[in-house]
Amino acid sequence: xxxxxxxxxxxxxxxxxxxxxxxxxxxxxxxxxxxxxxxxxxxxxxxxxxxxxxxxxxxxxxxxxxxxxxxxxxxxxxxxxxxxxxxxxxxxxxxxxxxxxxxxxxxxxx
Numbered sequence: 001x002x003x004x005x006x007x008x009x010x011x012x013x014x015x016x017x018x019x020x021x022x023x024x025x026x027x028x029x030x031x032x033x034x035x036x037x038x039x040x041x042x043x044x045x046x047x048x049x050x051x052x053x054x055x056x057x058x059x060x061x062x063x064x065x066x067x068x069x070x071x072x073x074x075x076x077x078x079x080x081x082x083x084x085x086x087x088x089x090x091x092x093x094x095x096x097x098x099x100x101x102x103x104x105x106x107x108x109x110x
Contacts, residue, residue: 001038
């Protein structure tokens with residue numbers, strides 16, 4: 001799921017520049033973190049340590065970016081998975097996107 005999702009992100013006209021030109025993501029390191037992040041959220045691995053929101057705060061992103069992120073995420077999950085865990089993944093992603101978007105909007109408005 002993580003690999004296929006980020007393949008889409010890397011091809012996306014809106015999201016790819018943020019990841020590659022602005023954040024200059026080290027993809028090997030990022031993917032390792034994302035495996036751990038989603039493994040912790042969905043599989044109970046308890047392997048992720050970090051504060052993902054802090055990394056997103058300085059980026060020039062807004063609700064439209066989170067909406068696009070969600071669109072690609074749901075599309076990816078629906079293309080490859082079904083069932084309770086797939087629905088849980090989409091619900092968790094929606095929650096994360098909503099919280100991040102709200103917090104960023106609030107903080108940037110201050």
